[in-house]
Amino acid sequence: MIAIVTVVGQDRVGIIAEVCVKLAQYQVNVLDINQTVMQGYFTMMMAVDVEKCTVPLAQLCQIMDAQGQEMGLSIRVQRQDIFEAMHRI
Numbered sequence: 001m002i003a004i005v006t007v008v009g010q011d012r013v014g015i016i017a018e019v020c021v022k023l024a025q026y027q028v029n030v031l032d033i034n035q036t037v038m039q040g041y042f043t044m045m046m047a048v049d050v051e052k053c054t055v056p057l058a059q060l061c062q063i064m065d066a067q068g069q070e071m072g073l074s075i076r077v078q079r080q081d082i083f084e085a086m087h088r089i
Contacts, residue, residue: 002031002080003050003057005064009073011042019044019075022067026060027052042073047080 007019020030028048035044053060061077068075 001050001057003028003048003060004078004080005044005046005048006076006078007035007042007044007046007068007073009042009068009071011037011040015042015071015073016044018071019046019064019067022064023048026054026063028060048077 005019005023007015009015016033016035023030028050029052030046030048032047033044034046035042037043050057050060055063057077057079064075064077
C-alpha cells in the first residue's frame with residue numbers, strides 16, 4: 001500500500017534525514033520525494049510504500065506525529081487513496 005507523508009515547518013538542516021531515518025526504522029520505503037523551502041518554511045511530500053511496515057498504519061501515523069512534535073514540525077501520514085479523495089474537490 002502507498003501512503004503520503006507531508007512535512008511542514010520552519011526550515012533547518014537535517015529535516016529530510018531525520019524523517020527518512022524514522023521511516024526506515026519501521027521498514028517504510030520512500031518511493032518519491034518533493035520538497036521546497038518557501039519564505040523560510042520547509043514543505044515536503046513523500047510517497048512511501050508501507051507494505052512491509054513493521055507496525056499498523058494507524059500506529060505509524062501516531063509515531064510520525066510524535067516525531068514531528070519532537071522536531072517542531074507537522075508530520076502527517078495518510079493512505080494514498082484517502083489523500084487523493086480529500087484533494088479531489
